[in-house]
Amino acid sequence: MIIINVDVMLAKRKMSVTELTERVGLTMANVSLLKNGKVKAIKLSTLEKICKALDCQPGDILEYRRDD
Amino acid sequence: MIIINVDVMLAKRKMSVTELTERVGLTMANVSLLKNGKVKAIKLSTLEKICKALDCQPGDILEYRRDD
């Protein structure tokens, strides 16, 4: 499964979800859904905004975990 | 911008697009589109299949490049 984990980078940047929301320009509701891995797909434009806001790479946020 | 680059991992695994297509279960046409960064979004389920097929992480395929 693919895991979206924004929390680590948020902590690293000492940034709140509210601030991320402002920077990314999505609604708070959707940022929250994204943040908690409750989306089934993601627009690359959105991924880009997040990477930009958190100054990180997709790999810092996305993880593929084999299910055993 | 977000760049999708599957070529590096394909080369590393000595795998053809045809084989990737078989493993991933999409049509050849769509794998090609994905491979050449001509999609605007991606299903996490698809990303997962690719990572599984290539035995790699999303970060091996996706790159955020700041446009200067």
Add this chain to the structure above:
DNA sequence: CATAAATTTATCGCAATACAATAAAAATAT
């Protein structure tokens, strides 16, 4: 505690987009 602030969850609607199916064109290999 009580209350405010932040975050998550839920619902509806629409637009955007993936992806299949298919065919044709182009590139590459043999």
Add this chain to the structure above:
DNA sequence: ATATTTTTATTGTATTGCGATAAATTTATG
């Protein structure tokens, strides 16, 4: 040359993102 592989294009359908909004829940704070 010819076969094989890969890319590009087109159309239709199903999926999904995301906004807008409101309610519920969690967390912070005086």
